[in-house]
Structures are given as structure tokens and as C-alpha cells.
Amino acid sequence: MTSPQYMVKFPAFVNHCIGPTGKTDSWWMHQAMVRPDRQRQGIARNLINLVREERLYANSFRQAKLKGETLACSTTTPTNALVYQAIGFELKEKRDMPSPWGDWPLYVFALDTTMRDQEPEESIALLNEDEAHEELEKRASAKISAPQSKWSSWVSRVVCLLILVDLAVYLYIFRSLLVLSDDVLNDLEFRNPYIGLNELYASGRVNASRYEPIVNEPRIATQISSVEPDKVFPEDEHRWLSTAGTMSPLDRHLHVSSNVHTILQFRAMDYGMERCALALRLPSDRDKQDWAPGNGPVSVDVCALGVDRPLDPRALSWASRPSCREPFGTLTAGPGEETRLPAFPCSWGTLYTYEVACASESPDCQLDVWANRNGTWVPDYLTDLLHWYCVIDVRVRGYQRLPLRHCIRGLR
Known part of the structure; x- marks a missing residue:
């Protein structure tokens, strides 16, 4: 210049x-x-x-x-x-x-x-002095904010990436829970908890003990109706709300008429108790339970259903019931009487499913009773006692308690 x-x-x-x-x-x-x-x-x-x-x-x-x-x-x-x-x-x-x-x-x-x-x-x-200072401050702040903006950009990207990963994991878990339905669980193998007992009794060093028959209550007892083929009957009808929460009594319902059948499903659970018989016992006259017109003898047909997996009572109806594989027999019982079908081999852990209907010779029968698991008749519920009797065949070693030293010696 x-x-x-x-x-x-x-x-x-x-x-x-x-x-x-x-x-x-x-x-x-x-x-x-x-x-x-x-x-x-x-x-x-x-x-x-x-x-x-x-x-x-x-x-x-x-x-x-x-x-x-x-x-x-x-x-x-x-x-x-x-x-x-x-x-x-x-x-x-x-x-x-x-x-x-x-x-x-x-x-x-x-x-x-x-x-x-x-x-x-x-x-x-x-610019004047004040404006010059402002301009310098702006430039200085711009230089300082530049690296901060860079770091902020990277932090934002990392946060977005973590959010996307969390969403992906959440969707995967949600999908897994949806896939993990009762059908998938029912396909899982039912493992044997009696480890080593087969080898123990097969060794011949230990003799089996004999026990009195035990009662195996049905795991599922639900109704289906030919008049309402798509109806799903409610389960756990007698549950009530108490101060401790919802209480569910261990009762079972047997209802048979001209248009209502009952589906029963059992599982053999006790080791060595592998001879079974289907039994029916009805209330006596002194129980004062009006379980059938006239409380006379009732005949019901039992049919074995072709199903080898647990049933879902929340989806069971006349239209969706399993097909009858073969007739299993007819049960006829009067007031206070107990009757049972011939014994048959029942392998441990196996499911057995039956459909109970009026016998062909009495298609208009009426049977509506409730039973609890301890064998008592409750007036409020009109209980029934439809159950299994498990008997021990002499050719099958039963379950017995052994000292630990015998178990160890038998497994050698």
C-alpha cells in the first residue's frame, strides 16, 4: 500500500x-x-x-x-x-x-x-472494533466447535447403530417367543427321569417289590358337542378368586349324553407300573347326588383315539377332535359300583387318549358327574371318579426303594 x-x-x-x-x-x-x-x-x-x-x-x-x-x-x-x-x-x-x-x-x-x-x-x-471482536469470537468458536461436531457426529452414528442392534435382538427374541408355542413344546422328547433303573433290574441282582394298584387321574377331561361342532368348552370351571390368588380345584368332569361326549387323556408316569386298566366308579345312593335320571345303570362306549401328543383343551372341539382309532370297550356301572376294562400293557411315559360316549344300545343315556383327586364326593360340585387302575404284572418288575449300596452294586 x-x-x-x-x-x-x-x-x-x-x-x-x-x-x-x-x-x-x-x-x-x-x-x-x-x-x-x-x-x-x-x-x-x-x-x-x-x-x-x-x-x-x-x-x-x-x-x-x-x-x-x-x-x-x-x-x-x-x-x-x-x-x-x-x-x-x-x-x-x-x-x-x-x-x-x-x-x-x-x-x-x-x-x-x-x-x-x-x-x-x-x-x-x-468492521468496527466491537464487530471485529465478534467476528474473531465467531471464528474461534467455529474452530472449537468443528472437532466437537465431528465427535458428535460419530457419537450419533454409534448410538444409532446400537439402537438398530437392540431392535434386531428384540425382534429376534420376539419371533423366537412366537415360534415357541405349545405345539413346539409338545414335540420335545419326554425324557426318562428314572436313570439307571432299567440296568439295575436287568442285572438280576435285585428283585422287584409288589405294590397295590394306584390311581392315575386323567390329565385332560373336556367335552365336545355334536350339536355345536365348533364350540370349545371352558376348562377349570370351578376356579375361584381367594385372598391368595386364583385357586383351581383338582377336579374332573364326566359328561355324556346323546350329543355330548367327553375326551380323556392319560399318561403312564410311574416306573414299573406298566399294566393298566380303565375303570369307572359312580356315586352311591347315600351320596345323594343326582348324577343320572333315576340313578340307574349307565353304559358308555370307550374309543381309543389316534393321537400321540398332548391335547390342547383350549382348541378342542367336535370338529377338531382326533379320529377314533379302534373301539376300546364298554363300561356299565350302577350307583356306587365300580367297573373296569381288561388290563393292557402301558409303557412308561406314553399318552393314552379316549372318547367316552353313550353306548350304542342306549344312545339317549345321561351321565353328568364331577370327581376330585382324593376320591371324595363334594355336594357343591357333583364329583365323579373316572380314573385308571394300574396293576403289576408278575412279568414286570415294579418300582421299589433300595439302599444306596444296592443301587451302586447293581449298576456295576
């Missing part, structure tokens, strides 16, 4: 005022652009108009651009930037430049942005 080389041809009313010193020249240009009296004279307006008409000084501007000379003009408002845009110069840098009459704002523009100022202190920013 100390060399007059930055000057180009300006109108005569401006050019004759420009002296050899850059500071004085720049100050005069500042006065010409911003002083109110100069503005009233229209100097700045005329200068802008002449600069816009670049064709008047095309050669001079072109020569200045080729030489990379620096042009300087002064302004206090960004609206005068059109002057410099019309010339085609670019903003190079803003610095503080002292003036003979005090500090004043100055824009320095250069055609060549790589030029180095000979005296950097001779430049001054257009």
Missing part, C-alpha cells in the same frame, strides 16, 4: 486529488466515499457508475489485472461492494491500518490473492 502502483485511471475530478502517498490517497478515497458532504456531491455515486461502465477504462483495468496490482478503496457499508464486484477484484484480507487522522475502515482488494503486503499494518478492517 506504500506504492502508487495500485492506482488505475479514475475520472479527472478524483485523479487530480490523488498524491504520491498511499495513506493520504487512501484516506482521501475514504473521505470521498463516506463523508456526508462528499456523498451529497455525488462523488461516490459517480465513481460507482463509472466503475460499472468498465468499457470506459477497459485497457487500464485489464493491465492492472495482468500485473497483479492491488487496488484499494474505502467504504463503511457492504452495499458498496458492488463497486469492487464490478471491477472484478476479490477480497484479500482485513487488517488494522493507522491513519493520519485516526483509525478508519478500509477494504483491501487484490487481483492476486497470493500477494504479500509490504506493510501489513497499513490495512484496516471494514
Whole structure:
């Protein structure tokens, strides 16, 4: 800015005022652009108009651009930037430049942005001191926030990735729970908890003990109706709400009529008790239970169903019941009587399912009784005792308790 080389041809009313010193020249240009009296004279307006008409000084501007000379003009408002845009110069840098009459704002523009100022202190920013400090603070905060923004971006990506992983795991677990239905559980193998007993008795070192028959209650006892083929009868009808929560009595319902059948399902569970017989016992007259019209003898047909997996009573109806595999026999019993079918081999852990209906010779029979597992008749519930009797065949070793030393010796 100390060399007059930055000057180009300006109108005569401006050019004759420009002296050899850059500071004085720049100050005069500042006065010409911003002083109110100069503005009233229209100097700045005329200068802008002449600069816009670049064709008047095309050669001079072109020569200045080729030489990379620096042009300087002064302004206090960004609206005068059109002057410099019309010339085609670019903003190079803003610095503080002292003036003979005090500090004043100055824009320095250069055609060549790589030029180095000979005296950097001779430049001054257009902004005032407060605005300059604000600008510096903005730049400093921008430099500080840049790495923070970078870290924030990475943290956001990691958080989004973790959320996606959590959602994927949640969906996988949810899908697994949906797939893990009762049907899937019913397909699992029923493992033998009596480990080593087969080997123990097969060794011949231990003799089996004989026990009295035991009662095996049906695991499922539910009804189906030919009149309502899609109806699913409720289960656990006698449950009640107590102070300890919902209570479910261990009772079973046997209901047989012309259009209602009962489905029963048993599982042989006791080791060595593998001769079974289906038995029926009805209330006696002194039990004062109106379980059938006239309380006379009742005959029911039993049919073995072709199913080898646990039934779901919540989905069992006349339309969905398993088909009858073979007739199993007829049970006829009167008040207080007990009857049973011939014994048959029942392997441990095996399911046995039956359908009980009125016998063919008495299709209009009526039987509706309830039974609990301890063999008592409850007036409130009208209980029945439909159960199995498990008998021990002499050819089958039964379950017995042995001292530990015998068990260990038998397993050797």
C-alpha cells in the first residue's frame, strides 16, 4: 500500500486529488466515499457508475489485472461492494491500518490473492472494533466447535447403530417367543427321569417289590358337542378368586349324553407300573347326588383315539377332535359300583387318549358327574371318579426303594 502502483485511471475530478502517498490517497478515497458532504456531491455515486461502465477504462483495468496490482478503496457499508464486484477484484484480507487522522475502515482488494503486503499494518478492517471482536469470537468458536461436531457426529452414528442392534435382538427374541408355542413344546422328547433303573433290574441282582394298584387321574377331561361342532368348552370351571390368588380345584368332569361326549387323556408316569386298566366308579345312593335320571345303570362306549401328543383343551372341539382309532370297550356301572376294562400293557411315559360316549344300545343315556383327586364326593360340585387302575404284572418288575449300596452294586 506504500506504492502508487495500485492506482488505475479514475475520472479527472478524483485523479487530480490523488498524491504520491498511499495513506493520504487512501484516506482521501475514504473521505470521498463516506463523508456526508462528499456523498451529497455525488462523488461516490459517480465513481460507482463509472466503475460499472468498465468499457470506459477497459485497457487500464485489464493491465492492472495482468500485473497483479492491488487496488484499494474505502467504504463503511457492504452495499458498496458492488463497486469492487464490478471491477472484478476479490477480497484479500482485513487488517488494522493507522491513519493520519485516526483509525478508519478500509477494504483491501487484490487481483492476486497470493500477494504479500509490504506493510501489513497499513490495512484496516471494514468492521468496527466491537464487530471485529465478534467476528474473531465467531471464528474461534467455529474452530472449537468443528472437532466437537465431528465427535458428535460419530457419537450419533454409534448410538444409532446400537439402537438398530437392540431392535434386531428384540425382534429376534420376539419371533423366537412366537415360534415357541405349545405345539413346539409338545414335540420335545419326554425324557426318562428314572436313570439307571432299567440296568439295575436287568442285572438280576435285585428283585422287584409288589405294590397295590394306584390311581392315575386323567390329565385332560373336556367335552365336545355334536350339536355345536365348533364350540370349545371352558376348562377349570370351578376356579375361584381367594385372598391368595386364583385357586383351581383338582377336579374332573364326566359328561355324556346323546350329543355330548367327553375326551380323556392319560399318561403312564410311574416306573414299573406298566399294566393298566380303565375303570369307572359312580356315586352311591347315600351320596345323594343326582348324577343320572333315576340313578340307574349307565353304559358308555370307550374309543381309543389316534393321537400321540398332548391335547390342547383350549382348541378342542367336535370338529377338531382326533379320529377314533379302534373301539376300546364298554363300561356299565350302577350307583356306587365300580367297573373296569381288561388290563393292557402301558409303557412308561406314553399318552393314552379316549372318547367316552353313550353306548350304542342306549344312545339317549345321561351321565353328568364331577370327581376330585382324593376320591371324595363334594355336594357343591357333583364329583365323579373316572380314573385308571394300574396293576403289576408278575412279568414286570415294579418300582421299589433300595439302599444306596444296592443301587451302586447293581449298576456295576
